[in-house]
Amino acid sequence: NAGVTQTPKFRILKIGQSMTLQCTQDMNHNYMYWYRQDPGMGLKLIYYSVGAGITDKGEVPNGYNVSRSTTEDFPLRLELAAPSQTSVYFCASSYAGPEKLFFGSGTQLSVL
Amino acid sequence: AQKITQTQPGMFVQEKEAVTLDCTYDTSDPSYGLFWYKQPSSGEMIFLIYQGSYDQQNATEGRYSLNFQKARKSANLVISASQLGDSAMYFCAMREGSTGGFKTIFGAGTRLFVKA
Numbered sequence: 001n002a003g004v005t006q007t008p009k010f011r012i013l014k015i016g017q018s019m020t021l022q023c024t025q026d027m028n029h030n031y032m033y034w035y036r037q038d039p040g041m042g043l044k045l046i047y048y049s050v051g052a053g054i055t056d057k058g059e060v061p062n063g064y065n066v067s068r069s070t071t072e073d074f075p076l077r078l079e080l081a082a083p084s085q086t087s088v089y090f091c092a093s094s095y096a097g098p099e100k101l102f103f104g105s106g107t108q109l110s111v112l
Numbered sequence: 113a114q115k116i117t118q119t120q121p122g123m124f125v126q127e128k129e130a131v132t133l134d135c136t137y138d139t140s141d142p143s144y145g146l147f148w149y150k151q152p153s154s155g156e157m158i159f160l161i162y163q164g165s166y167d168q169q170n171a172t173e174g175r176y177s178l179n180f181q182k183a184r185k186s187a188n189l190v191i192s193a194s195q196l197g198d199s200a201m202y203f204c205a206m207r208e209g210s211t212g213g214f215k216t217i218f219g220a221g222t223r224l225f226v227k228a
Contacts (some may be wrong), residue, residue, distance in 0.1 A: 016180045031214055042118075043218040050214065053168055059213065090157065094214070098145025100163060101216055103157040 001027050009085035013081040013111045021076040021107050023091030031076040031094045033058075033101065034066065036087040043090060049074055050096075077107050081111045114139055116206050118219035125194045126227050132179070133189040133222045135204030143209030146187040147216070148178065151201040160202075163187060165209075191224075199226045 014079055019071045024030065030051045035043040035058075045058030047069040063085060065077040074093075078085060088108050092101040115138040125131035148160040163171045163178045164227065169211055171178040179188040201223050207216040 018116055033216065035218075037133040045215060045217060048215060059217070087126070088155065092157075094216075096214060098143065098209055100159045100162055101157075106155055
């Protein structure tokens with residue numbers, strides 16, 4: 001049972017480049033989330049989804065886009081990467097209700 | 113609006129002693145869950161313990177217990193008999209029920225150092 005899988009694990013981007021962080025889960029969870037964690041800080045919610053076709057903004061959505069075409073996949077798109085987007089990105093999923101999150105292993109992104 | 117506050121950026125504890133990590137929260141939703149996660153230096157997020165807003169008793173999971181004081185909106189994590197492997201970042205998190213869209217937000221974290 002793979003759980004939540006994120007790819008890539010590491011990536012270096014140049015300013016202005018774009019990329020997609022992939023996230024897939026095999027637990028049939030309706031809820032999926034993207035967080036970013038800056039060094040020494042807590043996790044900030046970027047976007048989340050309550051089911052296929054439904055997404056909503058979190059605390060820090062600027063500079064990012066998401067889509068949810070299937071229950072399993074929740075990719076995060078960075079357009080025109082900026083140094084301020086250097087961070088570790090975590091994807092997570094959960095059941096509905098006040099349930100715990102299942103996390104991916106994270107993607108360390110540097111924008112230079 | 114949801115809010116989670118962890119006021120201790122860093123804490124030191126002697127091995128084998130107990131330590132309390134503070135967490136306060138704010139929500140208007142009557143249905144919510146409170147969580148603690150551990151993040152070791154390797155970076156993964158590890159779920160430790162959960163407390164539901166309607167739970168009458170404090171949650172316990174092995175050496176972890178959650179001191180839930182609903183009226184004071186606090187959810188402190190108590191780690192008993194600290195071990196060197198407990199050195200890590202600890203995050204308090206809250207997830208509101210239906211009115212909050214089941215978003216989970218995190219506090220800024222507390223870095224725990226366990227001394228031998």
